[in-house]
Amino acid sequence: MEARENKSYVIAKLRSEIMSLQGFRSPAAGSKPEKIDIGPVSAAFTGGIFPKVGVHEFISSTPESAAATAGFMATLAGQLMKEDGICLWVSSRRRVFPLALGFFGIEPDRVIFVDLKKDKDLLWTIEEGLKCDALSAVVGEVKELNLTESRRLQLAVEESKVTGLLHRVSPRLSNPVASVCRWRVNPLPSGRDNTLPGIGFPRWDVQIEKVRNGQAGRWQVQWSEDHFEHIGLVRVVPSRSFSKVG
Amino acid sequence: MIVMAVSTRAEKAGIETGMVVADARAVLPELEVLDFEPDVPEKLLTALAEWMIRYSPQVAVDLPDGLLIDATGCAHLWGGETAYLKDIVSRLKTSGYDVRVGMADTIGTAWAVSRYSRAFPIIDLDAQQSALAGLPPHALRLDDQTLEKMAKLGLSQIKSFIHMPPSTLRRRFGQHTLHQIGKALGQFHETFTPVQPPEPYQERLPCVEPIRTATGIEIALKTLLETICKRLVEGGKGIRQASLKCFRVDGNIQEISIGTNAGSCSASHLFKLFEQRIAQIEPDLGIELFLLDAPVVEDLANPQEALWDVNGGNKMVTIAELLDRLASRSGTDTIHRYLPAEHHWPERALVEAPTLRDRPETSWRKEKLRPVDLLPRPERIQVSAPVPDYPPMLFRYQGVVHKIKWADGPDRIEQEWWLSDGLHRDYYSVEDDNGNRYWIFRLGHYGKERAPEWFIHGFYA
Numbered sequence A: 001m002e003a004r005e006n007k008s009y010v011i012a013k014l015r016s017e018i019m020s021l022q023g024f025r026s027p028a029a030g031s032k033p034e035k036i037d038i039g040p041v042s043a044a045f046t047g048g049i050f051p052k053v054g055v056h057e058f059i060s061s062t063p064e065s066a067a068a069t070a071g072f073m074a075t076l077a078g079q080l081m082k083e084d085g086i087c088l089w090v091s092s093r094r095r096v097f098p099l100a101l102g103f104f105g106i107e108p109d110r111v112i113f114v115d116l117k118k119d120k121d122l123l124w125t126i127e128e129g130l131k132c133d134a135l136s137a138v139v140g141e142v143k144e145l146n147l148t149e150s151r152r153l154q155l156a157v158e159e160s161k162v163t164g165l166l167h168r169v170s171p172r173l174s175n176p177v178a179s180v181c182r183w184r185v186n187p188l189p190s191g192r193d194n195t196l197p198g199i200g201f202p203r204w205d206v207q208i209e210k211v212r213n214g215q216a217g218r219w220q221v222q223w224s225e226d227h228f229e230h231i232g233l234v235r236v237v238p239s240r241s242f243s244k245v246g
Numbered sequence B: 001m002i003v004m005a006v007s008t009r010a011e012k013a014g015i016e017t018g019m020v021v022a023d024a025r026a027v028l029p030e031l032e033v034l035d036f037e038p039d040v041p042e043k044l045l046t047a048l049a050e051w052m053i054r055y056s057p058q059v060a061v062d063l064p065d066g067l068l069i070d071a072t073g074c075a076h077l078w079g080g081e082t083a084y085l086k087d088i089v090s091r092l093k094t095s096g097y098d099v100r101v102g103m104a105d106t107i108g109t110a111w112a113v114s115r116y117s118r119a120f121p122i123i124d125l126d127a128q129q130s131a132l133a134g135l136p137p138h139a140l141r142l143d144d145q146t147l148e149k150m151a152k153l154g155l156s157q158i159k160s161f162i163h164m165p166p167s168t169l170r171r172r173f174g175q176h177t178l179h180q181i182g183k184a185l186g187q188f189h190e191t192f193t194p195v196q197p198p199e200p201y202q203e204r205l206p207c208v209e210p211i212r213t214a215t216g217i218e219i220a221l222k223t224l225l226e227t228i229c230k231r232l233v234e235g236g237k238g239i240r241q242a243s244l245k246c247f248r249v250d251g252n253i254q255e256i257s258i259g260t261n262a263g264s265c266s267a268s269h270l271f272k273l274f275e276q277r278i279a280q281i282e283p284d285l286g287i288e289l290f291l292l293d294a295p296v297v298e299d300l301a302n303p304q305e306a307l308w309d310v311n312g313g314n315k316m317v318t319i320a321e322l323l324d325r326l327a328s329r330s331g332t333d334t335i336h337r338y339l340p341a342e343h344h345w346p347e348r349a350l351v352e353a354p355t356l357r358d359r360p361e362t363s364w365r366k367e368k369l370r371p372v373d374l375l376p377r378p379e380r381i382q383v384s385a386p387v388p389d390y391p392p393m394l395f396r397y398q399g400v401v402h403k404i405k406w407a408d409g410p411d412r413i414e415q416e417w418w419l420s421d422g423l424h425r426d427y428y429s430v431e432d433d434n435g436n437r438y439w440i441f442r443l444g445h446y447g448k449e450r451a452p453e454w455f456i457h458g459f460y461a
Helices: A002-021 A039-044 A063-081 A098-104 A119-131 A147-160 B008-012 B021-027 B040-052 B081-094 B107-116 B128-133 B144-153 B166-173 B175-185 B214-235 B267-275 B303-308 B312-330
Strands: A055-060 A087-091 A111-115 A137-142 A163-169 A181-187 A203-211 A217-224 A227-230 B059-062 B066-069 B202-211 B237-248 B253-264 B287-299 B338-340 B350-352 B373-384 B394-397 B400-413 B425-432 B437-443 B453-459
Touching: A039 A203, A039 A217, A039 A227, A055 A063, A055 A147, A063 A087, A063 A098, A063 A137, A063 A163, A063 A181, A063 A203, A063 A217, A063 B373, A063 B453, A087 A119, A098 A111, A111 B312, A119 A137, A119 A147, A119 A163, A119 B312, A147 A163, B040 B059, B040 B066, B066 B107, B107 B128, B107 B175, B128 B175, B144 B166, B166 B175, B202 B214, B214 B237, B214 B267, B214 B287, B237 B267, B253 B267, B253 B287, B253 B312, B267 B312, B373 B437, B394 B437, B394 B453
Parallel strands: A055 A163, A055 A181, A087 A111, A087 A137, A137 A163
Antiparallel strands: A181 A203, A203 A217, A217 A227, B059 B066, B202 B287, B237 B253, B237 B287, B338 B350, B373 B394, B373 B453, B394 B400, B400 B425, B425 B437, B437 B453
């Protein structure tokens, strides 16, 4: 009996060691980590803590979902930047309207946009950004990304602890890449529980398809000015087949 | 033998320049005559000019008999312009020089006043013309031929011709006269070469053996950067632009240059920027001389500030260095940062931030929801909408029909007529039956003869 307890203790210890090797900070260790508030979606992560050290992968297939994804990424970047952080926004064909970032908690003047034509330059720039620990976050909009390239980015992140948010805009292939988490964000219709006219707060269907040491899942959330709110299921969106992207 | 210059005492006795020495001896038998050496005035004036640097860093020799001093920002150290001039005159007089001074906004007027005016030698701003009025035409530094012509015509004072139309002056006395008047009045800029030009940030490295390898170039570059950075640190400056010139044995010059976002005096950072360009150098038969030139430097922010701003200061330096690396690979035009502009028109609502340190002067507007993705230019859509100002019921974009369920608007944005003309836009924020949100607008009013055009301009998150 004692040996068994001992064994489970050893396993737990080894697990936490593996986690720290993978770039996760144990919630118990050291100071209290700053919390990134993503409402109910936090449940997907170990200890309910958003993994800051890592590359997050977002996939969008239509312009509408690309916009929703950009909005969601902006809320994350805004929380990572806090009061005085600086964020690098790298893209090949930028459509993000800086003025709109203010609605997602970012001071647009603290975002440095880098617009590049070549994919090679794009990845080099994202990697350089991820290596620079003075930045709070790097948002990269790429089209194609392979495993080797994503490994390089992941390694850069583990060194510098800068959060990488990679947006794969309508990729040809949904090939697996090295990332802590794979997201899909799609817009949801406005809530009709109120009788007010017009469109309301942005609502998203946030889907975590793959997460390291966590529980994948799907949540409907609303961005109410400065925080996420969980909303009841508005409508069952026909789910995508997971096997195709896995 | 002719008298070239006279002392004050001899002048009082009636001896003038241009007299024959024999005549002068007859007037004043005890006269001491020294041989004139042509290069003495220049030597003497240069020595004096170097001594005068205590009054201003910019002093120039004005042959045959003058010194020019740029007193900008210097006079207040002596307690005002009058005290400044008094100090200059008294110190030169105690050294035995007979000196006359003039101070004005232009070199031309100061020259004239110091030599021909008996009035107060400090000329106020914009008073050049009245100061010159009573002076003879010689005060304009004209050539002898023109002066002779003016004397023949009886133009003995500047005021008698300065108001003549320029075309007449040009016809009568030539372009040069007009130019000299312009210089005196400040219509033309006049520069001078100071005796001690500010030392440029430039370093040279000659090589005993021609250098042909990349490693050799790297070593040379590192050596040069270290020397120049040491000088920069002493001067409190940082490099904004620098270039490395490689002089080849065969006379060809290879050049690579870099630019930075913020002044830098860190040799390792500058080396990193140059490193990416080293491959562009073709050493061919070998390089015999390296020349590192920093034509644009700027004052570095006081390092003391960084102490107060524990996080911010160092962070900005690191980010500036990152941006330098990015810019040196893909060009400065790829990096953008925006500040709010006070325009409602979406295309003009942002203005590019010139440097990394600029902060917004006005706060970012948040009262009107704007789309996260804005199309680079609005795209045409087909719409069916009830007139006059109701939001559309459906629209077709890229072949797909979107039925509109919810809408906000219209939100009219007018063209700013002082910037450009064109029709106003009536914006609607709409949501279709799938929950996708768009920003669409109608251009102009509903007309009598034609239906207004509709455009999609962005996607909401």
